[in-house]
Amino acid sequence: MPSYTAPTKDMQFILHDVLNLPASGIDGFDELDRDFTGAILEEAGKIAGAVLAPLNQVGDQQGCSLENGVVRVPDGFQEAFDQMREGGWTGLDMPEQYGGQGMPHVLGTAVGEFFSAANQAFTMYQGLTHGAASAILAHGTDQQKDTFLPKMVSCEWTGTMNLTEPHCGTDLGLMRTKAEPQNDGSYKITGNKIFISSGEHEMADNIIHLVLAKIPGGPDGIKGVSLFIVPKFHVNEDGSLGARNGVSCGALEEKMGIHGNSTCVMNYDEATGYLLGEEHKGMRAMFTMMNEARLGVGMQGLAQADAAYQNAVDYARDRLQGRDVTGTKNPDGPADPIIVHPDVRRMLMDQKSFVEGARAFVLWGAMMIDRSHRTGDAAAEGMISLLTPIIKGFLTDEGYDMTVQAQQVYGGHGYIEEWGMSQFTRDARIAMIYEGANGVQALDLVGRKLAQDGGKHVMAFFEMVKNFCSENKEVEGMADFVEPLKKASKDLQTAGMFFMQNGMKNPNAALSGSSDFMHLFGHVCLGLMWGMMAKSSLAALAAGEGDAAFHETKLVTGRYYMARRLPATGLHLARIESGADTVMALDAAAF
Amino acid sequence: MPSYTAPTKDMQFILHDVLNLPASGIDGFDELDRDFTGAILEEAGKIAGAVLAPLNQVGDQQGCSLENGVVRVPDGFQEAFDQMREGGWTGLDMPEQYGGQGMPHVLGTAVGEFFSAANQAFTMYQGLTHGAASAILAHGTDQQKDTFLPKMVSCEWTGTMNLTEPHCGTDLGLMRTKAEPQNDGSYKITGNKIFISSGEHEMADNIIHLVLAKIPGGPDGIKGVSLFIVPKFHVNEDGSLGARNGVSCGALEEKMGIHGNSTCVMNYDEATGYLLGEEHKGMRAMFTMMNEARLGVGMQGLAQADAAYQNAVDYARDRLQGRDVTGTKNPDGPADPIIVHPDVRRMLMDQKSFVEGARAFVLWGAMMIDRSHRTGDAAAEGMISLLTPIIKGFLTDEGYDMTVQAQQVYGGHGYIEEWGMSQFTRDARIAMIYEGANGVQALDLVGRKLAQDGGKHVMAFFEMVKNFCSENKEVEGMADFVEPLKKASKDLQTAGMFFMQNGMKNPNAALSGSSDFMHLFGHVCLGLMWGMMAKSSLAALAAGEGDAAFHETKLVTGRYYMARRLPATGLHLARIESGADTVMALDAAAF
Incomplete structure (x- = not known):
């Protein structure tokens, strides 16, 4: 059976030697010293390796099953879920006001990597809950927050996100699920959603579904989509649970993987829902x-x-x-x-x-x-x-x-x-x-983000890389990193220039290279990360601090990336510069 | 459910417009005119699309099962296998002497693509039989050929190849399966083999296992390995089947895919085997x-x-x-x-x-x-x-x-x-x-094949590409193909030069780039293929022959490859030229 050991040492290196959290000037980060984050990572690593990882293959082999509307999760998931809740791991980076521990997102992400690596299908139950709770936190009324957040932060109740329908995934404007306004301010939600992760199970007392739907008479397309809170069980005013709402799991999908997570077809049949945020602003x-x-x-x-x-x-x-x-x-x-x-x-x-x-x-x-x-x-x-x-x-x-x-x-x-x-x-x-x-x-990167705010963010990125290179080019040992990074960054700028010169006349000239651009940009980012890590390791070695073998290994690994992975930028640039001609030339019938 | 349509038109284009089979000067190829190959491809395409493809998902979902030593294959496989046998598809490129149709390998390969595409797991039953029969054809005695080949060519009996053992796959010199010589000239085979495709099933009356084993007292390692014929049922002198031999399926492997094929653990317990070829020359x-x-x-x-x-x-x-x-x-x-x-x-x-x-x-x-x-x-x-x-x-x-x-x-x-x-x-x-x-x-490519016969085959390859480029560089429309091919071929030559200059001093300098070299070489080969296909399509268009839309599409597709896929050669070269330093630097413990 495969095993998993949480990489706490590498995580600490990044959080402290590279990102230097306590000195970052971000509110609350001054408390995040090495011992503090180390203690959290150690504990999270233990539960990931000893509790979640041993259930990973079990979850894959058993999968979930649906019988009479009841979804059963794999053996051991309930007990592990109880342990995660009892340990407070579900609300690490949620506000203390709602029972969370108020830790920053960066720490939640570090711990989240351990849990996901150990058991992705399992961790999705709390991951989706976290996402739904974040939406309520950002857009809910005080009453909604008070009703749902404490239970969701603790994962006594879990959450889901309901976007996709059989005929629409990427293009949510085609959505058919309807939300009929009622006199009491609530809505009746009717429609079918598919691919709903953690959509139904009995590990939690209630499931809070966030559902995108259209209020009849609203704007066409994506601008007429609103977001609703639809609990599996109604919640009484005193917080106790009432009757079952009109939502049920119609089927489980047979998937290639993540078998331990219940991916559901969800049927909404005049289910009572509550608007979250504003009407028709669901996408926002x-x-x-x-x-x-x-x-x-x-x-x-x-x-x-x-x-x-x-x-x-x-x-x-x-x-x-x-x-x-x-x-x-x-x-x-x-x-x-x-x-x-x-x-x-x-x-x-x-x-x-x-x-x-x-x-x-x-x-x-x-x-x-x-x-x-x-x-x-x-x-x-x-x-x-x-x-x-x-x-x-x-x-x-x-x-x-x-x-x-x-x-x-x-x-x-x-x-x-x-x-x-x-x-x-x-x-x-x-x-x-x-x-x-x-x-x-x-598409989001090339079609929206590059030009966002007049392109100033991408310019800031180039500036940052340029500054990193000029600050470090003379530092001993950094040439192996600075030179390849400069070359890769130049490829990225050339690609961006190609889009500027050709994309206005022909958007397809840019979009034909969008995936290559994303990869090109990704390599430059990882090149920059390796530059930053190398700088930290070289400094530690020069100062005789820390574990020399760790830092030597880090430098070798970084040099490998710069020498053997980063040169992919040239290939991506060549593809981008070939433009749209051969991509778009064929009639659909000619494929 | 997915569907499959055999690409007969594209196959005909390659066989005739590009490779020009009848004019190739190969013995027997003059009969392979367009109508002849077309008729075979049409029939093969029908059975692939109508019989094999509909069973592909069935095979994946049902898989094989083992009960009391009996392996059951998915529903419909037996009937489809019967159809393949009745249609003579199992012996298309086997000698007429043994009941085959004596077609060339190129035609067997063309038809084999259809069958594999339609249902890989199913087609492996006859594919392994073909491989085992080919071994007997090449190395068997006349008596062995007469006994086994007619039944294997028709797939009345199927075949397997038994190489891997739990502790040895790539390194077959570690093999433990033993073959004890008997007085009658046969051997008693004892040992365990794993990953044996089509190892046990009841679609055929007998299964002819080819088994690698060591004769005690022979040379150590790979030089002491011999090959044996081990039938599931003994074959009497009159060709009828006798008692069960000492070979059985111990378990079926649960695999990621090809569920329709029975991948078996095979146990040999003093099974009677017959030497195929010479003692200790099994690998040859x-x-x-x-x-x-x-x-x-x-x-x-x-x-x-x-x-x-x-x-x-x-x-x-x-x-x-x-x-x-x-x-x-x-x-x-x-x-x-x-x-x-x-x-x-x-x-x-x-x-x-x-x-x-x-x-x-x-x-x-x-x-x-x-x-x-x-x-x-x-x-x-x-x-x-x-x-x-x-x-x-x-x-x-x-x-x-x-x-x-x-x-x-x-x-x-x-x-x-x-x-x-x-x-x-x-x-x-x-x-x-x-x-x-x-x-x-x-490793085989870089460690053996490059230097084989003094490197003359790789030199011949370069010469062929060079000649193709110089012959076609002035041909109208060919610049889109010749120029990128020249560039890619130069990358390949540079990589070869790097290996020559560095590999002698440090074999790891070459072996660290072996996978990249294989991909670099592969891209150059596909670039050459696209050049050859473009030339044929341009000629057909110029002559006003054939389906103009087909040829136009072919040219666009080829230009896409040359512009967007072939430039990968530069990346592979860069990786190769980075040598072994960062690949080999870490201690095994440092990973």
Whole structure:
């Protein structure tokens, strides 16, 4: 069975050596010293490794079942969920006012990586609850907040997000679910939603569904969509639970992965719902949570990659096949461990350099969300808005590829379910799709975010990279990082210039390169992260501080990324510069 | 449910317009005119689309089961297998002497693509039989051939290949299965084999296992391995079946995909076996079939990609989401079909340009095998030996990626098993692993094939590309193909030069780039294929022959490959030139 060990040391390195949380000037961050975050990470790591990870394969093999409207989750999930609630892990970064611990988002994200890596399907039950609670926190009335948030922060009640319908996923303007206004101010919700994660189960006393629907007579399309709170059980004025509402699970989807999560078809039949936020402003309410939600999915990409990587390393150290071509390494054994073979190392280094770079990228982004929320910093808000589609799209595409590489390290055993490597790829696959398919992320990046606020955020990004390079180019040991980063950043600027010169005349000239641009940008971000990490490790080594072996390993891993992964920017640029001609030339019938 | 339509027109284009089979000068090829191959392809296409494809999802969902030693295959497999046997499809390219139809390998490969694309798990039952029969054909005594081949060519009896043991896959020298010589000239085989495809089932009256084992007292390691014929039921002198031999299926593996094929743990308990070929020369016997077998697996990579692509195209034409940014295409509908969106087209063009290029590559390779076998052409033998690891490794890596792209076109529906797109990726995944994991292919290419016969085959390849470029550079319309191909070929030569200059001092400097080299080489091959196809289409258009729309589409697709896929050679070269330093620097404990 695969195992998982939370990378607390690497997390601490990023939070303190690289991001230096306590000195960041963000409200409340001065308390986040190394011991404090270390204690939280240690405890979270324990529950991830000892409680959640052992249930990961169980969840995959058993899946969920539906009988007479009741959804059963895999063995052990209820007990683990109780432990997560009792430990207060469900409300770590929620306000103390509603029973949370008031920690910043960056810490919630760090802990969330452990939980997702250990058991993505399980962690989604609380993850969706967190998302729904955040929406109520941002847009609910005081009464709504008081009614729902304490129970949702503690996960006594869980939450869901209901967007997709059979005929509309990306294009939510086509939505058919209706919300008929009632005299008492509530609405009757009728329609069918699909792909509803954690849509039905009995691990919690109630489920609070957030449902997008159209109020008849409102504007057409996406501008006529409103958001509603629809509890599974009615909530009485005293907070006790009443009768069942008109919502039920019609079916469970058979999926490629995340079998432990109940992905439901939800039927709303005149269910009572309560408007959340303003009429017809449902999409706006969704969008306010989108940066966090998409960053969370990007984090899942690296989390699955790390879990798969850890097991691939163990296997490569244990499995004996063939001999090191430069000389036997295990003379007393029948063969050498396969980690001696360059191509096995290539796969492991691809994974390691991605995971560590991606981890820094996600935490850096989460810290921008904190800076924007806690200090009202508009520049941070703009920057994370720009980077969000990259974090989501790039990290889940690459994260998936890394789970495939990890599986490949196992040879034939990687294909056998017993070994667990197939599950990592099957679970990781969903992150490229949900919360906006990666093509939609690329469209958001190129079609909206680049030009947002007159393009000032992307200019700020270039400025930041430029400053990093000029500040560090003379620092000993940094040339391996600064030179490739400059080259990659130049590719990115050239691509942006191509879009400016060609996209106005022909939007397809830009959109044909959108996915490549997202990847190009992602590589530059990871290049910058590796530059920042290298700088910290070089400084620690020069000062004789910390674990020298850790920092030496960090530098090797970073050099690998710069030498072997970052040059992908040139390929993406070449594709972008080829424009739309060959992409758009064929009639639909000619494919 | 997904559907499959055999690409007979594209196949005919490659066989005749590009490869010009009848004029190739290969023995027996003069009979292969357009009508003849067309008739065979039409019939094969019908059975693939109407019989095999409808059982593909059934096979995935039901899988195989083992009860009291009896393996049950999915519903419908037996009837379909009977149809394949009755139609003579199992012996198409086997000698007439043993009941086959004596067709060339290139035609068997073309038909094999249809069958594999329609149902890979099913087609493996006859595919493994073909492989085992080929081994007997090449190395068996006359008596062995007469006893086994007629039944195996007709698939009245099926065959298997038994190589892997729990502790050894790639490194077969570690093998423990023993073959004790008996007085009557037979051997008693004892040991356990795993991952045995089609290892046990009741679709055929007998199963002929080819088993690698060690004769006690022989040389250590791989040089002491011999190959044995071990029938499930003993065969009497009159050809009738006798008692059960000492071989049984101990368990079925739970796999990520190809559920319809019975992947068995096989237990040999003093089973009677007959030496095939010479003592201790078992690996040599295996290697003679390897080019064909590996080419067949490379073909599976493109076959799954094509099946997935066809369905993705259908979905992209049907699914309505969003509007074309350059103007509505479906004004009467609620939205435009998603094929209008550039990023959806990018995914489809990636798939289309890969599939068609790969198809040409595989058929070109299969024809080299025919040339080598039928005319004893040593240059063809050397060239296909060089290209085999590329066909296997590159086409299965890329083919898998293309199934993932096809799945992505479906958005959330791609993750739901009902739609069938997940199965294409899960089935395609195995081809990167079996018949030598792709890292082993890359090692074979860089460690053996490049230097084979003093490097003359790789020099011949470069010469061929150079000649193609110089012959066609002035041809109108060919600049879009010749220029990128020259550039890519130069990258390949530079990489080869890097290996020559650095690999002698440090083998790891070459081996760290082996996988990148295989991909670089693969792209150059597909670039050459696209050049050859473009030349044919340009000639047909100039002459006003054939279907002009087909040829125009072919040219657009080729230009896409040259502009957007072929530039990957630069990235692979950059990685190769970064050498071994960052790949090999870490201690095994530091990962």
